[in-house]
Amino acid sequence: MVIHLQNDGPAGAVDEPGRPGRQLCLTAPDEAVIRKTEDDGFAGTPLGALLERRRVRRIAVVGLLSEMCVSATVRTALARGLSVVLPRDAHSTYRLDEIPAHVVARVAEHALGDEVELAGASAVVDFAAPPC
Template sequence: MNDFAPLAQALLVMDVQKAGVTGDRAVPSAAGLLERTADLIARARSGAALVVHLQNDGAPGSGDEPHTPGWALHLPVEAGPAEVVIRKTRDDGFAGTSLGDLLTGAGVESLAVCGVMSEMCVQATARTAVALGYRVVLPYDAHATQDIPAAPGISAAVPAAVVSRVAAWAISGDAEVTVAAADVSFAAPPHPPRT
């Protein structure tokens, strides 16, 4: 039994970029995801938690290729010491970025992770956070992905909701994944963030 209360000192918003949440390539139920993510951000700000928007720099020709319309963050950022954007080139938001140093410098011990894609960037970043000793909450209704198409001779199509659930379940022994986004509370980290 996990004794973690869903209180976070930081919110990691994974890849909520126009390519993944708008248009015909948007994740299913993108509107609900955006509403819950915006609410998490607003409550994190109100609670003086650190808010980190991770922005993926996709390959040339991809929907999230840097400086294309799909690459832009969909939700507004209130840039400042307690709200930053960190660009990344890998699924894991800690790999090759300043995320670890930022969290350590602020004394963050607990964090919430939301965004897209569940089985890729969300899971990879949450898994590394757990491995680094952070207490992690991954609200079940605040991350999303695409359906997996059928693979003839292997499996039928897998609905996005199932993919998201499996991605969270794979780390559920180490992270709180049974709470709704609305149940997550926020508090300030012990030290002012150094950006």
């Protein structure tokens, strides 16, 4: 199951709804799109209920920004008892002042603690349906 969390920013922001380049390219008919306005993908969205309904216990989190939306969503997933995989090549961010983006992303990973499974590459992440 693939769930896309799409951030809706305020008017004039790069992530303002309706701006060119914001449309998602879905590749499977069962992919879900959840719109959000907070960093945390669970805050004010049906994400938690959708995962519970599908009996999901392990998720991979990818996307932007490593230290903001990715981090907030991972922290809530862990607090809800989910197992979280964070592929190192599937999240990123922008430079912060003089700190390069790749350094910010690595620090964000480690700030999440040892409950998160850091995968070296998204290609090695494997999921299987839970036993009935």
